[in-house]
Amino acid sequence: MQILLENSSVAGIDQFDVYRQHGGYASVEKMLTMAPNDIVEAVKKSGLRGRGGAGFSTGMKWSFLDQKSGKPKYLVCNADEGEPGTFKDRYFMERLPHRLIEGLIVSSYALGVNTAYIYVRGELSWIITQLEDAIAEAKSHGFLGSKILGSEFSLEIYVHPGAGAYICGEESALLESLEGKRGYPRIKPPFPAIAGLYGCPTVVNNVETLAAVPWIVMHGGEAYAAIGIGKSTGTKLISACGNIRKPGVYEIALGLPVEEFIYSDSYCGGLLEGRTLKALIAGGSSVPILPAHLATTTAAGEPRLMTYESLFEGGFESGTMLGSGGFIVLDDKACIVRNTWNFARFYHHESCGQCSPCREGTGWLEKVLERIEHGHGRTEDIDLLVEIAKKIEGKTICAFGDAAAWPIASAIRHFRDEFIEHVSLAKDHV
């Protein structure tokens, strides 16, 4: 099913003319025949949920935007993509920069926004150039700038580079960063819909979320909602990596069985010759890890599907989350302790340091895991890790704390034997 990646393999599709020949920017023409609120309603009907990780209803988020403050309103596109295992926004923007611009135009129209920013992680400098070129092209053809296609609607889009900080993907840290400050998450409430960029009402959406809007405008919310299962409507980009034959970005209709996604040649293509599935991290480094049997079936024995609900089936005991769509596969040669230590190191390195449970806790987790991995662990260390993770979870300013705690708590829940083995054998078996 190709909605987002439609025409992505057409040569030159990143150029305005080719994109336009393939139906590009049609939603901008159509939107001008619609009232802004009709678009908000279509997005609500579509059931589209935020693709940045949290899966919050996009239509709902849009309807929270304060329309009465009298202040300017902003749309900010989150293209900071830093969650380990996630590379779908990058893949998308490299191929279809104009689709993102088109998505920003129709979304801005719907929200009554006249200035939008795309916050792109600074390492992706070629994408920054591609987006700036696409913006210039759209402008020179009247699809962007003042009085779009002769209408009363004007919009400027600017690209803003990040500078290497995972925490700036968190929306309030991103806004601080866009204001030229350190990326310190803000205490919420107030939410960005009321007081976001420069204290003005702001919507922050992920690249993939905004890129889905042109299709919804063209085909209607019902058509989008007809794809997928239940409250998991539409399609999702999944970036697959780790120990699989065909790493890459795949667009799936939500509802595809996990097993099919891993083993079908249309997707991951299975594991390498002679290897077996050991574990799955289904939605980026921040979501709970699952052992093989719980990856492909739920604890109740139902096939596990790629939906928000099915992946969460069993809650934290036996489920996980769709998250950002960063799909990391670990085979029987991978070491869970090593991987968990690696993630703990990552979170410690990336903690912004504002709140002590996160700043101190992630450092402690890293230290304890490091000694287990290097054969100096003690039996008590395993429960100590669980305790530390509990002390971080839910006790911090932003969701980074949970993101740091869950991978560790879940690794111990499902792979305690492997931790015990490391402690008792005091050796690394990689």
Place this chain on the structure above:
Amino acid sequence: MPKFSLALLDKVQQIIRRYPEGKQKSALLPILHLAQQEFGGWLSPETMDYVASLLGLVPIEVYEVATFYTMFNMTPTGKFVFQICHTGPCCLVGSEKIISYIETKLGIKAGETTPDGLFTLKRVECLASCGTAPVMQLGKKYVEHLTEEKIDSLIEELRTHADFIRK
């Protein structure tokens, strides 16, 4: 005191105009990128003071922001900086082996620069390139699907290039 060319000063003004009146501090990250690129690949105190003066900020505002972000170098680096991702997914497919290979080949540890000032090796976190791992950022580009052979020819090529510039 570092100073941008007239063309770059014009670019600075263009960047400032992306943000509302009075919000020129928003231009700080893009201008720090520009400054780092222009003034030797790192941000000296003088460079940061200069950026502060361009944006009407006090220097401390620039220091505290610059030090927060890993892309800004607070000390000089080698001419070519190998920034290898060592996060989980890359680690699953051999990033540690590649890092050790480069360490041995260049005779330095991650975080160090070769005595000839040509190469710096750095470990970095996920580059959004986990499907084409192992991967490094080199200047404005990524070098993906790293292998020992690729490292060999890359180092060779960069050495030749550096010699060429010196002559």
